[in-house]
Amino acid sequence: MKLHEYQAKQLFAACGLPIPRGIPATSPEEAGYAFEQLHVAIANVKAQLHAGGRGKAGGILVAHSAAEAARLAGQLLGQRLVTHQTGPAGLPVTAVLIEQRVEIARELYFAITVDRSAAQPVILASASGGMEIEELAATRPETMLREPVDLEAGPRPAQIERLVRQLQIPQPLEAAAAQLFTNAYQFWRTQDAVLVEINPLIMTPDQQLLVLDAKVVVDDNALFRHPALARLRDPAQEHPLELKAAQVGIAYVGLEGNIGCLVNGAGLAMATNDIITLHGGHPANFLDVGGGATVEQVRRAFQIILEDTRVTAILVNIFGGIMKCDVIAQGLLDATRGMRLTMPLVVRLEGTNVEQGRALLAKTELPLTAAADLDDAARRVVELAKR
Amino acid sequence: MSILVDASTKVMVQGITGQAGAFHTQQMLEYGTRIVGGVTPGKGGARVEGVAVFNTVAETVQATGANASIIYVPASHGLAAITEALDAGVPLIVVITEGIPTIDMMRVRQRLAQGHTRLIGPNCPGIITPEACKLGIMPGYIHRRGSVAVVSRSGTLTYDAVWQLTQAGLGQSTCIGIGGDPILGTGFVDALGLLEDDAETEAVVLIGEIGGTEEETAAAFIRSAVHKPVFAFIAGRNAPPDKRMGHAGAIIAGGLGTAAAKIAALKAAGVTIIDSPAAIGSTVASRLGKKAKTIQTT
Known part of the structure; x- marks a missing residue:
């Protein structure tokens, strides 16, 4: 689960991390009031959405008065902002952060994430912050520092010293930097974060270290032990169909094509999208009803696919494991009956009782094609979707 | 030959009284897997599909000689269940449970690095040596x-x-x-x-x-x-x-x-x-x- 910048900064402040003074607002009035509260001559009005690249996309504006802060907040709030990370539909701005403007002498990069193969946390840092991390890691990998961290002990003094030295932190800021790295790790560990990214971490001309922007992703699987974090979820940042699907235990990701896919199991669902593409088709979605496909899940999945108006044909690919194919076939018929399904539906069933399952499907009056195998299914649905 | 499991593998089921645990116990038995015991804290003495249920992994190992465990407990109990199996020295642990926190698995990996236990999973279908032992779903x-x-x-x-x-x-x-x-x-x-x-x-x-x-x-x-x-x-x-x-x-x-x-x-x-x-x-x-x-x- 991603946090907004303002949420991350509030949690950071509670952990002793240095952040610029700022106040979030969800209306122009609040934004104007926030500007007044800051007692500054100039402030940033920063759009809050779950994507980077806001600056270039016009999501960070400058206000010189409370009235201007209110007006700019009014422009941003409720708009969908398109950045290079959001996709063409953009993401809605659900809040703005009114924040003091600070002068920047240097920009650093600091992050803590999971090293999957080593099964431990890792600190990534660079003396050249501000830039996109992917770009930096790709073009100048030697500038990216990596410090594996012991889960329980946290970063050791020698590691912190090394970071301070390699990031060329000036002597007066050494203690503050060391404290910041330690506190950031404490936050990561205690909040079950999977990513804490401070980009940029800045030094001001008057020798202050500040977290200028923050990206935090917390472990969805650990939310059960962090009820306060779970309440920070912003459903407006999620695709409405993805959200609806997630609520009934279906993994759904909207794609750009026109072939609706209904599959059991994530790997098989990805493979189904792959084989459709191999045959020249374009999947409209990735949809995983779960490995154990129940009739009820299949029915719900159909409803989700049919809400996507771009879909012109549907492919159902179920490997009936424990659940028998005849049961699934009956479920499919029950689910589609009464839905007035007008578009072609190709069904590939495999597994226990597959013959009985196919026999049931053969009897229906629905526009349904029972495929012989996965390859046949993909070929047929691609053909039907073109018509 | 085969690896890790064969007809001699003696299996215990952690979380045997839960819905998934009980269902897959029945399925594994049907396949011919030697299931020697189940574990659910507080349900010791019960039976599931004819399999004796114990309160702890240690008791099960002692009473049955189980040398493999399959875990079906809820994600919030995953770390505790795995730790219990590791403490009891079970040589093979298969974790079916989905949704165990990443930090919990980091702690498990630290334990695995110190011992000789083989752990498969989590969030996996398990392992099977056909016609000998099915330890999974x-x-x-x-x-x-x-x-x-x-x-x-x-x-x-x-x-x-x-x-x-x-x-x-x-x-x-x-x-x-x-x-x-x-x-x-x-x-x-x-x-x-x-x-x-x-x-x-x-x-x-x-x-x-x-x-x-x-x-x-x-x-x-x-x-x-x-x-x-x-x-x-x-x-x-x-x-x-x-x-x-x-x-x-x-x-x-x-x-x-x-x-x-x-x-x-x-x-x-x-x-x-x-x-x-x-x-x-x-x-x-x-x-x-x-x-x-x-x-x-x-």
């Missing part, structure tokens, strides 16, 4: 005993691959679902090492997916230490970047873990890449010819 009937091993990060896609092999007349030595989570007890490299040393295994089918670097690491290992033919299918070639596709592990991060990178690494290591998920059985069959066939067991 996979449908048993799709398997035949033979000489092709399958090692995979997926669930139903693995079943599909196994079914294709069986249909093509190729039986399996051992099939392992290593799981879809970011942090795993057993990776491709561990599994490949065991299969390379297994006399019954003639070839390996590796099923990977986007995200992480498990396949890239496997490629380096195959190049240096695997002499048996390896076939691979990588799911998610057409997945858009930075989209979560259901498995926590299937996230492309920072250019690492794309299907293209994995395929290139595996190809360079001499692995036969299978482009279509429908061609797994036929590709392996045509390469191996009549060499590997189903072995009839009695």
Whole structure:
């Protein structure tokens, strides 16, 4: 689960991390009031959405008065902002952060994430912050520092010293930097974060270290032990169909094509999208009803696919494991009956009782094609979707 | 031969009184797995499918001599259940549970590094040596005993691959679902090492997916230490970047873990890449010819 910048900064402040003074607002009035509260001559009005690249996309504006802060907040709030990370539909701005403007002498990069193969946390840092991390890691990998961290002990003094030295932190800021790295790790560990990214971490001309922007992703699987974090979820940042699907235990990701896919199991669902593409088709979605496909899940999945108006044909690919194919076939018929399904539906069933399952499907009056195998299914649905 | 499990494996089920635990206990028994006991704290003395239930793992080991455990507890109890099995010195632990926090699995991996326990999963379908021992949730009937091993990060896609092999007349030595989570007890490299040393295994089918670097690491290992033919299918070639596709592990991060990178690494290591998920059985069959066939067991 991603946090907004303002949420991350509030949690950071509670952990002793240095952040610029700022106040979030969800209306122009609040934004104007926030500007007044800051007692500054100039402030940033920063759009809050779950994507980077806001600056270039016009999501960070400058206000010189409370009235201007209110007006700019009014422009941003409720708009969908398109950045290079959001996709063409953009993401809605659900809040703005009114924040003091600070002068920047240097920009650093600091992050803590999971090293999957080593099964431990890792600190990534660079003396050249501000830039996109992917770009930096790709073009100048030697500038990216990596410090594996012991889960329980946290970063050791020698590691912190090394970071301070390699990031060329000036002597007066050494203690503050060391404290910041330690506190950031404490936050990561205690909040079950999977990513804490401070980009940029800045030094001001008057020798202050500040977290200028923050990206935090917390472990969805650990939310059960962090009820306060779970309440920070912003459903407006999620695709409405993805959200609806997630609520009934279906993994759904909207794609750009026109072939609706209904599959059991994530790997098989990805493979189904792959084989459709191999045959020249374009999947409209990735949809995983779960490995154990129940009739009820299949029915719900159909409803989700049919809400996507771009879909012109549907492919159902179920490997009936424990659940028998005849049961699934009956479920499919029950689910589609009464839905007035007008578009072609190709069904590939495999597994226990597959013959009985196919026999049931053969009897229906629905526009349904029972495929012989996965390859046949993909070929047929691609053909039907073109018509 | 086979790896990790065979007809002599004595299995305990942690979380046996839960819905999934009870159902799969019945399924495993039906397949012929030797289930010697179950564990649910506070339910000691009960019976599930005729299997005696104990309060603790230690009691179960002592009373039954169990040498493998399969875990079906809820995710919030995952760490505690695994820790209990590790404390009792169970040599093989299979974790079916989905949704265990990443930090909990980091702690498990620290424990695993200190001992000799083999842990498979979490969030995996388990392991099966056909016609001998099914320690997992996979449908048993799709398997035949033979000489092709399958090692995979997926669930139903693995079943599909196994079914294709069986249909093509190729039986399996051992099939392992290593799981879809970011942090795993057993990776491709561990599994490949065991299969390379297994006399019954003639070839390996590796099923990977986007995200992480498990396949890239496997490629380096195959190049240096695997002499048996390896076939691979990588799911998610057409997945858009930075989209979560259901498995926590299937996230492309920072250019690492794309299907293209994995395929290139595996190809360079001499692995036969299978482009279509429908061609797994036929590709392996045509390469191996009549060499590997189903072995009839009695």
